Amino acid sequence: MTLVDTDAFLKDLYELREIGRFKTGVHRPTFSPQDMESRRWLMAKLSACGLDASIDGIGNVFGRHPGPGPHVLCGSHIETQNEAGWLDGALGVVAGIALARAGLPVDVCAFADEEGHFEGGFLGSRSIIGDLTEAEIDLSRNRTDGGSLRDALQAAGLAGKPRIEIDPSRYKGFFEMHIEQGTQLENAGLRIGVVSGIVAIWQYRLVIAGQQDHAGGTTMAERKDAGLTAVRLLAAIDAEFPRVCGERSTWTTGRIALSPGAPSIIPGKAEVLFQFRDVSMAVLERMEDTLYRLVRETNRRERCQIVVEALSKAIPALCDPAEMAALSAAAEALAPGAWQVMPSGAGHDAQNIARKIPASMLFVPSIGGISHHWAEDTKDDDLALGVAVLGDAVRRYLSAA
Amino acid sequence: MTLVDTDAFLKDLYELREIGRFKTGVHRPTFSPQDMESRRWLMAKLSACGLDASIDGIGNVFGRHPGPGPHVLCGSHIETQNEAGWLDGALGVVAGIALARAGLPVDVCAFADEEGHFEGGFLGSRSIIGDLTEAEIDLSRNRTDGGSLRDALQAAGLAGKPRIEIDPSRYKGFFEMHIEQGTQLENAGLRIGVVSGIVAIWQYRLVIAGQQDHAGGTTMAERKDAGLTAVRLLAAIDAEFPRVCGERSTWTTGRIALSPGAPSIIPGKAEVLFQFRDVSMAVLERMEDTLYRLVRETNRRERCQIVVEALSKAIPALCDPAEMAALSAAAEALAPGAWQVMPSGAGHDAQNIARKIPASMLFVPSIGGISHHWAEDTKDDDLALGVAVLGDAVRRYLSAA
Numbered sequence: 119m120t121l122v123d124t125d126a127f128l129k130d131l132y133e134l135r136e137i138g139r140f141k142t143g144v145h146r147p148t149f150s151p152q153d154m155e156s157r158r159w160l161m162a163k164l165s166a167c168g169l170d171a172s173i174d175g176i177g178n179v180f181g182r183h184p185g186p187g188p189h190v191l192c193g194s195h196i197e198t199q200n201e202a203g204w205l206d207g208a209l210g211v212v213a214g215i216a217l218a219r220a221g222l223p224v225d226v227c228a229f230a231d232e233e234g235h236f237e238g239g240f241l242g243s244r245s246i247i248g249d250l251t252e253a254e255i256d257l258s259r260n261r262t263d264g265g266s267l268r269d270a271l272q273a274a275g276l277a278g279k280p281r282i283e284i285d286p287s288r289y290k291g292f293f294e295m296h297i298e299q300g301t302q303l304e305n306a307g308l309r310i311g312v313v314s315g316i317v318a319i320w321q322y323r324l325v326i327a328g329q330q331d332h333a334g335g336t337t338m339a340e341r342k343d344a345g346l347t348a349v350r351l352l353a354a355i356d357a358e359f360p361r362v363c364g365e366r367s368t369w370t371t372g373r374i375a376l377s378p379g380a381p382s383i384i385p386g387k388a389e390v391l392f393q394f395r396d397v398s399m400a401v402l403e404r405m406e407d408t409l410y411r412l413v414r415e416t417n418r419r420e421r422c423q424i425v426v427e428a429l430s431k432a433i434p435a436l437c438d439p440a441e442m443a444a445l446s447a448a449a450e451a452l453a454p455g456a457w458q459v460m461p462s463g464a465g466h467d468a469q470n471i472a473r474k475i476p477a478s479m480l481f482v483p484s485i486g487g488i489s490h491h492w493a494e495d496t497k498d499d500d501l502a503l504g505v506a507v508l509g510d511a512v513r514r515y516l517s518a519a
Numbered sequence: 520m521t522l523v524d525t526d527a528f529l530k531d532l533y534e535l536r537e538i539g540r541f542k543t544g545v546h547r548p549t550f551s552p553q554d555m556e557s558r559r560w561l562m563a564k565l566s567a568c569g570l571d572a573s574i575d576g577i578g579n580v581f582g583r584h585p586g587p588g589p590h591v592l593c594g595s596h597i598e599t600q601n602e603a604g605w606l607d608g609a610l611g612v613v614a615g616i617a618l619a620r621a622g623l624p625v626d627v628c629a630f631a632d633e634e635g636h637f638e639g640g641f642l643g644s645r646s647i648i649g650d651l652t653e654a655e656i657d658l659s660r661n662r663t664d665g666g667s668l669r670d671a672l673q674a675a676g677l678a679g680k681p682r683i684e685i686d687p688s689r690y691k692g693f694f695e696m697h698i699e700q701g702t703q704l705e706n707a708g709l710r711i712g713v714v715s716g717i718v719a720i721w722q723y724r725l726v727i728a729g730q731q732d733h734a735g736g737t738t739m740a741e742r743k744d745a746g747l748t749a750v751r752l753l754a755a756i757d758a759e760f761p762r763v764c765g766e767r768s769t770w771t772t773g774r775i776a777l778s779p780g781a782p783s784i785i786p787g788k789a790e791v792l793f794q795f796r797d798v799s800m801a802v803l804e805r806m807e808d809t810l811y812r813l814v815r816e817t818n819r820r821e822r823c824q825i826v827v828e829a830l831s832k833a834i835p836a837l838c839d840p841a842e843m844a845a846l847s848a849a850a851e852a853l854a855p856g857a858w859q860v861m862p863s864g865a866g867h868d869a870q871n872i873a874r875k876i877p878a879s880m881l882f883v884p885s886i887g888g889i890s891h892h893w894a895e896d897t898k899d900d901d902l903a904l905g906v907a908v909l910g911d912a913v914r915r916y917l918s919a920a
Binding site for chain 2: 199200201233234261262298299300301317319321330331332333334335336337338340343345346349350352353356360363366367368369370371372373374375376378379380381382383384385386391393395429462463464465484487488489490491
């Protein structure tokens with residue numbers, strides 16, 4: 119027996135999947151026409167469930183429960199990475215709709231740009247807790263096309279709108295449902311993950327200045343090849359990071375751009391996007407120290423200089439024990455023995471909300487662990503079980519002393 | 520005393536610099552509107568000097584001397600790398616105009632796409648010696664935007680035009696004037712280089728297939744990071760190539776593209792443009808063997824597989840001794856003691872023309888060795904001296920037994 123209408127929940131998810139559809143996934147970069155269409159779709163859905171729906175000056179879509187508290191906040195994000203999956207983010211927002219439809223006293227929020235299409239990262243969830251300044255909005259640019267955030271907000275019709283901040287006293291807690299984005303549940307044959315903590319992501323831009331030159335006329339001894347310096351630094355990171363990382367640390371080079379990028383020209387500039395993740399501040403700081411040490415060593419050895427710019431340094435978050443207890447009880451009731459407690463390797467809006475109100479997360483399996491790719495998927499049965507567990511957990515949590 | 524009107528020569532060069540101007544350089548990628556404008560400008564110039572001007576089906580602009588032989592062919596190319604220098608290529612073509620204006624029996628040719636904006640490389644000079652098939656034209660794509668060569672020819676109004684082939688019996692020889700694209704002349708305080716041979720460029724595309732995944736949810740042990748495999752291979756090349764290269768070999772990675780190129784996504788695909796150059800076939804083959812060996816070793820060790828595609832493998836060319844003797848005599852007459860014999864580290868159209876008729880090259884200094892960049896430059900005095908030496912050398916060569 120479940121509080122939640124899982125058929126209506128799946129129908130909502132499939133409806134949202136059609137907005138910006140790309141193969142079996144979706145393409146809804148933040149503030150693109152497809153993204154804005156999905157935000158309008160969401161406002162209509164929230165209103166239909168009896169919530170007061172609005173959109174704010176950073177693109178957060180908020181549905182406020184009109185009745186008395188205590189309230190719970192539910193949500194995630196609905197923009198996506200480029201040509202990415204249909205569930206990442208969307209699942210947690212649509213789960214919020216399902217809980218509201220079931221009559222639970224929930225506010226629902228889709229936090230803007232969790233995916234970090236714009237510099238800064240987590241714009242929506244940072245804005246809603248009062249951690250995003252107007253000055254930072256002024257400076258932020260799109261990481262793909264370099265356009266300013268202000269221009270994007272203007273084009274989306276959001277310029278000048280006030281930004282919503284949450285009142286922590288309104289909420290007993292925050293819940294975010296999400297796909298696992300890994301293979302731990304699948305490999306263990308489990309269906310529900312109760313999240314114990316969320317890693318922090320520390321992101322860096324490495325800019326290497328060389329000398330653009332002809333690839334034939336310039337001898338190996340003379341050249342200042344920014345691309346080669348990038349390769350040497352990244353090879354050093356590849357060798358050194360395993361010695362300083364934590365047991366579940368990850369580190370990733372997502373982009374290497376050589377300028378001008380032609381076959382017969384020695385790259386005069388290289389730009390690298392690098393990030394690492396861990397749940398422990400001590401490990402994060404050790405990895406950062408190592409990055410800066412390797413850059414200093416490389417700069418002493420190479421003819422091209424590397425400049426490091428820290429783009430974002432989030433704080434790892436531990437999930438609230440009382441919410442974890444409610445999620446665990448609900449999981450054991452609806453899927454006995456088929457759940458586990460586990461950390462989140464990905465960053466989520468919940469890590470910001472956790473700074474103001476107790477927060478927790480619930481994971482459902484990702485088929486093949488595929489994420490941030492249009493092939494991302496989860497079985498309907500697992501989606502339905504997940505939202506049922508979430509609804510039951512919120513009921514238990516609200517009724518606890 | 521010189522045959523050549525060096526003032527008119529400089530005036531022509533400065534005129535051509537205005538077409539597609541970018542800062543102090545030019546931007547004329549092959550078959551762009553700016554490039555086609557420069558080809559029309561060239562045809563008008565050739566006609567004004569009494570040559571029969573035409574453009575062929577691959578974009579070669581040809582000026583045919585109407586009088587009796589023996590003839591000499593002069594030329595180079597007029598398209599440029601992106602946002603590159605004003606002299607690279609243009610110099611050798613405009614020098615041909617100057618020799619025609621001086622009444623020497625020269626044909627002048629601007630060979631299309633020496634810069635290799637399209638796959639295959641050296642399309643124009645390979646076409647004119649009969650070494651470019653229609654099938655290769657069918658397959659060739661723009662290396663920057665992926666558009667087909669056929670579409671580019673159509674858009675430029677060249678589709679369906681016949682392609683010119685040279686009759687080797689018409690020519691006593693070929694001369695190409697060019698900037699050095701290095702610092703050897705400048706560092707030695709010399710003003711003229713008589714080229715002894717031209718390196719061949721062997722170009723490769725390395726495509727690495729991984730698995731696109733979320734950068735947080737996928738552990739280091741699980742991931743198939745195509746970008747990391749690229750870095751490891753390039754680091755291995757960096758370590759190994761110095762052991763197998765020749766004394767003046769060069770090798771260059773001009774582009775690394777990670778797909779999708781976002782900060783929080785493990786690259787599912789990496790594409791690398793890699794090339795090396797030498798004057799010796801034995802050294803070229805040794806470097807290629809090493810590349811394939813390192814790829815095989817990497818493929819055995821890594822979870823991502825690398826596929827190597829050879830894009831172009833030119834043949835190194837030695838310059839004609841009689842032409843070198845004429846260039847040396849002219850250089851000693853006009854710049855006593857201020858010249859040297861030297862190899863060319865860059866590839867040039869002359870290496871293809873040399874397969875059909877005796878060929879040689881003359882270098883003038885590049886300020887700071889800068890090339891393939893808009894800051895590329897050469898002193899007017901050196902340009903004027905160079906064209907005077909070229910004219911005198913062609914006169915000596917034609918009048919020799």
